[in-house]
Amino acid sequence: MINTVWGSTDKPVSSTRLAELLSEEPDLEGTLYIGYPIIGTPEGSFPIDALLVSPTKGLVLFSVVEGRTLPDYAEAQDEGFNKMQAKLLQHQTLIRKRKLLVGIHTVTFAPAIAKLDADEEYLLCNADNLVSAIEELEDFDPAVFPSLVSVIQAISTLRRGRKKRDLRDQNSRGTKIKTLEDSIANLDSQQSAAVVETYEGVQRIRGLAGCGKTIVLALKVAYLHARHPDWFIAVTFNTRSLKKQFENLITTFVLEQANEEPDWDKIRILNAWGAPGGSNRTGIYYEFCRDHGVEYLDFGTAKNRFGSDKAFEEACDIALQGAKQFVPKYDAVLVDEAQDFAPNFLLLCYEYLKDPKRLVYAYDELQNLGNRSLPPVEEIFGKNTDGTARVVIHPPEPGKPKQDIILDTCYRNSRPVLSTAHALGFGVYRAEGLVQIFENKNLWFDIGYQEDNGEIEDGEIVTLTRTPKSSPEFLEKHSPVEDLIQFEVFDTPEAQTAWLVAEIKRNLTEDELIPDDIVVINPDPLKTKDAVGEARRTLMQMGINSNLAGVTTIADVFTEPGTVTFTGIFRAKGNEAAMVYVINAQDCFGALSPRHVARVRNRLFTAITRSKAWVRVLGVGKSMSALKAEFEKVKTENFALHFRYPTENERKTMTTVNRDMSKAEQDRSAKRRNNFADIIASLDSGDSFIEDYPASLVKKLLAHAKKPKRRQK
Known part of the structure; x- marks a missing residue:
């Protein structure tokens, strides 16, 4: 079966016909990319009209002809072949001695031309002979397919340049994490589609923590920049420590695709809020105010006027209301962590765009550290003068890019870790009952759960489990389940600190982990500096360097090589580590106000899901004991979610999640x-x-x- 990924193309009619013909053929396998990849050459970017990546046929490069005029197709095929061969020859995994292990086939597809002269050397096809011509191509060794996919998806260079590990024990944590990182190096088909699919309008990408949203957005920026170097593109986010990560990822991908550095005059990596003071401080909101001549409010001023919870929302509202006429600036804006923004920030980004308004926003509601969910797009972007919605989310249509993409496979967290995070985040085994629930029941299936027993119906008992696809088994097979995630209760903060420091030392001296593998997260951002001080001092006395993200590092950097990272929950978002220690987790058990319980539970969910392998959740006192009791229940259930689904009236008393379905x-x-x-x-x-x-x-x-x-x- 052929899966088609729709990128940006200037040959839409013939490309659609190509996709139709290949998708109708049940014996063909692979992914057909339209308008992808872009090959970096000494002369600059070289776009491929269409590319079939097949486990049985290898690579098939298509030169697509739009219309009835046939160009010099032999020259076009030679150029495409030579540039693709040069690209593949750079990768040792695709070479044996001096021979390229991948067959590169070239085809010119001209569906509007009825009669074509046969040429044995240069395949020239229309609708009548396309499928038969491809079926006759020489077969490909499927063992090479994963390496080929890695190169085509421009992921292979991500694995270069990582700090080498001194590994001597094949069973150590260091060896295990290296094996895991190698296993998840390739994008899956959903992620690949999310990167390339270019929708001429608003596009949303929903996904769990660890599904690769940030990497997908970075790749998407690089793809759009390589495909349309004249476009003015902005990418923005809530967590400042993501800035350097975006910069590194975009640079890597643009070098891979265009063989040159990104044009940073055309790509802007911007904080959401921003302030005057140069390129390192500027942000989307600040520039919007400046370009529209409206009042700019810094955080302190907005907080004093409206309170911290509504500071940014009200600031954006003032900016939108004050603009006499919107000044389109960007060709595309991509927003990460959209769940942390007030809806009117997305509207502000939308109004800052030229037509067609290419706004891409990615989010995971359970990582929302505030008190609200994103409403439906009709509410976010409003209505036209005739009363129709300005933005509508359309269902998938054959031959068109997807507007709504769901990434349901988690490549960071193992099934036990992710199910524990969901159980605690929702309060599935909480004595007082559920804390929050999805407003749309089908979202349980979208994020990778299945009904193992019972059904998701009001008042019914249901058991939900992760599917093998959504939680790949290899993520949990490297270690016993008792080692993947542990909860530890202490009588005093001092005992917690002593245990933490001893474990970190053991990770570095016995487990063959490196300091970069370890992150310590304190859920309460206001207490983090004081909460981690003693642990950092003790580690320093042992000769172990550490940093406090955003305090001892610059705001745009999360971790520094050779140091253990301590952080508050807000700076942890979007980042990951092999070994995650969550300290003072008792602060996430409950809250003085019932409406804030979901907020602190989401902090715990976010902290736990930073882990690529192992999690240690530490806390002090009775609240931590109660939290551990919830964990023991989910563990007893073999990490299934077993609960009575709330009725409509009961859901009214809870925080509802993912309310954005129109x-x-x-x-x-x-x-x-x-x-x-x-x-x-x-x-x-x-x-x-x-x-x-x-x-x-x-x-x-x-x-x-x-x-x-x-x-x-």
């Missing part, structure tokens, strides 16, 4: 479920027969029926 999307979702139920009821009653339905639908139903059944309790 009425149209809700109607489509309900219709899909109802249509399936109608088919089953009709078959059961004898009103219809299996022969009455299209063969393609019957085939899909049978395929689903043959899938392994979920375990029943």
Whole structure:
């Protein structure tokens, strides 16, 4: 089966026909990229019209002809072949001695030309002979396929330049984390699509912590910059420590795709708020105020006027209301961590865009450290003068880029770690009951859970488990489950600190971890500096260097090579480490105000999900004991979520998560479920027969029926 990824193309009609023909052929396998990749050459960027990456055929490069005029197709095929071969020859994994292990096939596809002269050396195809020509191509060694995919996705260079580890024990933590990093080096098909799919309008990317949203956005910036070097592109975020990470990732990817440094006059990596004082301090909101001649409020001023929770929201509202006429500036704006922004910041970004308004925002509601969820797009972006919504999220359509992308596979957290984070974040095993719940029940499936027993229905008992796809098994097989995640209760803060320091020393002296592998997170950002002081002093006396992110480092840098990183929860977001220590977790058990319980629980969720391998959750006193009791319950359930699903009235008393599904999307979702139920009821009653339905639908139903059944309790 062929999966098509729609990038930016100036040959839409012929490209659509190419995708249709290949997707209709069931025996073909692989991914068809439209408008990707862009190959870096000494002369600059060289875009490929279309590329088929197949485990059976290797690479098939398409020169796509739009219209009835046939260019010098032999020259075009030679140029594409030579540039792709030069790219692949740079990667030792694709070479044996002096031979390239990948077959590079070139095809010119001209669907509007009815009669084509046959040429044995240069394949020239239209709709009549395309599939047969590809089927006759020489087969490819599938063992080389993963390395080929890594190179094509421009991921391979990420693994170069990492600090080398001095590994002597094949069972050490250092060896295990290196193996894990090698295993997740490639993007999966969902991530690859999210990078390339270029929607001419608002596009949203939803995904769990650890699904690769930040890397996807960085790759997307690089792709758009290489494909459209004249575009003015901005990427923005809430966590300042992400700035250096974005800069490094974008530089790596642009070098890979365009063979040159990014043009930083065309790419802007901006903080959301910003302030006067030069390029290192500027931000989207500050520049919007400056360009529109409206009042700029710094955080202190906005906080005094509106309170800290509403400071940025009200500042953005004043800016939007004060602008007499919007001044379009950017060709594309990409927003990371959108869940942490007031909706009107997204509107501000939208108004700052030229037409078509290419706004891409990525988010995970459970990492929301505030008190609100994103509303539907109709509410965020408002209505036209005729009452219609300015932005509508459309369902996937064949032959068109996806507007709504969900990344449901978590490549950072193992199943036990992620399920624990969700159990504690939602309060599944909390004595007082659930803290928060998804407003849309189907989102449980979107983020990778399945109904293991019971159903997600009001008032019903349900057991939810992670699917093998959403939580790959290799992420947890490297260590016993008791080692993957531990909760430790202490009588005093001093005892907690002593245990923490001893474990960090052991990680560095016995486990073959390096300081960069270790992050210590304190959930309460206001107390972090004092809370970590004694541990840092003790480590220093042992000769172990550490940094306090954003305090002993510059604000845009999270960690420094050769140091253990201590951080508050806000700076931890978007970052990750092999070994994560969450200290003072008792602060995340509850809150004085019921409406703040979800907020502190989300801090714990975010802290736990920073881990690529191992988590240690530490705390003091009775609240920590109660938190550990919740963990023991999820552990007893083999990291399943077993609970009574709340009724509509009960949900009204909870914090609701992911409220951004529009009425149209809700109607489509309900219709899909109802249509399936109608088919089953009709078959059961004898009103219809299996022969009455299209063969393609019957085939899909049978395929689903043959899938392994979920375990029943």
